[in-house]
Amino acid sequence: MNTLVTYLRLSFLITVCLLLGCAKQSDEAVADTVKKVIIALEPDKDPDAMLEDRAALESYLSKTTGKPVEAIVPMSSAVIYEGLRNGTIDLAYLSATAAAKLIEQDIIDILLAELIDGKPYYQSYWITLKDVPYQNIAELKGQPIAFSSRTSTSGFLIPVWDLYTQGLIDLENGPEGFFGVDNVFYGVGYVSAAERVLRGEALAAAVSYYVLDEDKHLSKAQREKLRMLDSQGPVPSHVIVVRKGLSELDQAALKAALLVMNTQASDLRDRIFGAELAPAEVETHLQTTLEALEISRTMQF
Numbered sequence: 001m002n003t004l005v006t007y008l009r010l011s012f013l014i015t016v017c018l019l020l021g022c023a024k025q026s027d028e029a030v031a032d033t034v035k036k037v038i039i040a041l042e043p044d045k046d047p048d049a050m051l052e053d054r055a056a057l058e059s060y061l062s063k064t065t066g067k068p069v070e071a072i073v074p075m076s077s078a079v080i081y082e083g084l085r086n087g088t089i090d091l092a093y094l095s096a097t098a099a100a101k102l103i104e105q106d107i108i109d110i111l112l113a114e115l116i117d118g119k120p121y122y123q124s125y126w127i128t129l130k131d132v133p134y135q136n137i138a139e140l141k142g143q144p145i146a147f148s149s150r151t152s153t154s155g156f157l158i159p160v161w162d163l164y165t166q167g168l169i170d171l172e173n174g175p176e177g178f179f180g181v182d183n184v185f186y187g188v189g190y191v192s193a194a195e196r197v198l199r200g201e202a203l204a205a206a207v208s209y210y211v212l213d214e215d216k217h218l219s220k221a222q223r224e225k226l227r228m229l230d231s232q233g234p235v236p237s238h239v240i241v242v243r244k245g246l247s248e249l250d251q252a253a254l255k256a257a258l259l260v261m262n263t264q265a266s267d268l269r270d271r272i273f274g275a276e277l278a279p280a281e282v283e284t285h286l287q288t289t290l291e292a293l294e295i296s297r298t299m300q301f
Contacts (some may be wrong), residue, residue, distance in 0.1 A: 017258050019264045032249045036068040036256065037061065040092040041272065043073050053271050060265055064257035084108055084243045091243075091254060093273055095271045096236035097153040100289040101281055107244055111255050113280035114237040114273055120285055121234035123152040123209045124162075128197060128229040137204060137230040138168060141178055146185040146193040146202040150301075153289065155190060159206040160299070161292035162232035174300045190217050198222060204229050238274065255279070 014230040039057065041050065045158050054071040061069040072089075077098065082087030085107050094102075102108045116122040126137045126145075134140060141204060148155025163169045168178050175184045185202060187193040193205035196219070211217045212226055242251055262276055269277065 033250050034067075034090060036085075036088050037065065037071055038088065039069060040083060042070055042077060042080065043075065045292050050125040052115070053268070056268050057272055060261070060268060061254070061257055063254045064260060066114070067253075068290055081107075081182045082261060084241070087245060089127045090246050091240065093238060093240050095153050095238055096105070096286060096289045097151065097157055097293070098133070099239045099241055100286045100293055104287065104290070104293075108241040109244060109251070110146060110239050110240050110282050110285065111251065111282050112240040112258055112277045113285055114239070115276040115278050116237055118276070119284060120237050120278065120280060122154070122235040122237060123231045124158045124208050124214055124235050125207055125228045126159070126204045126230040126232075127207055127212050127226045128204045129200075129225060130184060130227045132229075134203070134229060137163070137301040139168065139170075140203055142180045142183070142265065143203045143212065144201065146181050146187055146189050146196045147175075147176070148190050148193045148207055150186050152190075152206075154208040154233075155206045156186075157292045158232055158235050159290065161288070164295050169299075171295070171299045176301075180272060190242060194218055194222070194226070203274065208235070223263065234288060236289050237279060239285065240273065240277065 023084070041054065041057075044048070050073055054073065057071050058069045068223075074083065080089060080092050080094075081098070081102060084092060084102060085105075091111070093206075099108065099110065103110075113120040128134065136143075136294055147159065160169070163175065163178070164171075169175055170177060185193075185196060187196065187205075190207045191210045193202075193207055194211060196202040197205045209231070212223060214227060215223075218226075220264065242254065258269075258277055259279075261273075266276075
């Protein structure tokens with residue numbers, strides 16, 4: 001009997017300890033969550049429209065996550081990157097290139113990716129005038145070309161990666177080794193590169209597919225003068241990222257709330273994030289970008 005009583009007492013004490021331990025862990029997990037979620041949006045739209053979108057996003061996510069949400073628009077992308085680094089920004093919407101660089105520094109995790117026509121990637125184009133005789137970028141040896149900018153994923157990074165994998169350019173000489181010295185131009189965006197082609201100052205420009213295929217950056221009259229010369233990809237779509245250190249509870253709540261936007265707030269989703277959102281993994285989504293970054297770092301430009 002004494003043995004049975006002792007056993008029951010020990011069982012009771014172990015159960016109590018386990019329950020207290022679980023409660024303590026639960027309390028710690030809750031305490032680790034943020035009191036307010038800070039979301040950063042890039043200043044790439046009309047300021048008045050962004051004010052409305054910010055307010056709508058704050059309201060929607062506050063209701064769906066059950067905690068205060070503040071959407072901010074920093075003056076530059078660099079402020080967003082530093083905020084993710086130092087913990088003053090919890091979530092941001094970034095290009096694949098920006099995300100890959102922060103992944104390499106172990107600053108962020110990927111939460112979701114944008115879907116383009118149901119896929120988490122799109123194509124980069126080389127565009128040219130309709131009446132030129134060339135059929136692909138390999139025929140433009142010694143001819144002037146333009147990249148959208150030195151930081152563009154679809155207008156620089158992926159085209160350079162593709163030229164390298166085709167064997168058209170090498171690490172020692174870069175694009176000028178193929179197109180010629182003083183024949184490689186860098187714009188300040190898609191439009192600047194496309195307009196160089198329209199003015200006859202470059203035979204081709206590297207841009208995103210939607211510059212030509214959609215009414216986003218160029219006028220209808222401008223697009224009617226252009227055609228696709230070549231394409232390359234896949235270009236990983238933009239991603240929603242969270243800073244390292246944000247609790248798993250907060251990440252799960254934000255992920256669930258953002259995915260619900262696909263069915264309950266698709267108009268707001270499209271205005272802010274562009275398209276449908278879906279879960280994504282670094283290893284698969286950013287593989288091309290990470291490889292292209294490594295090549296570009298060792299290439300002479």
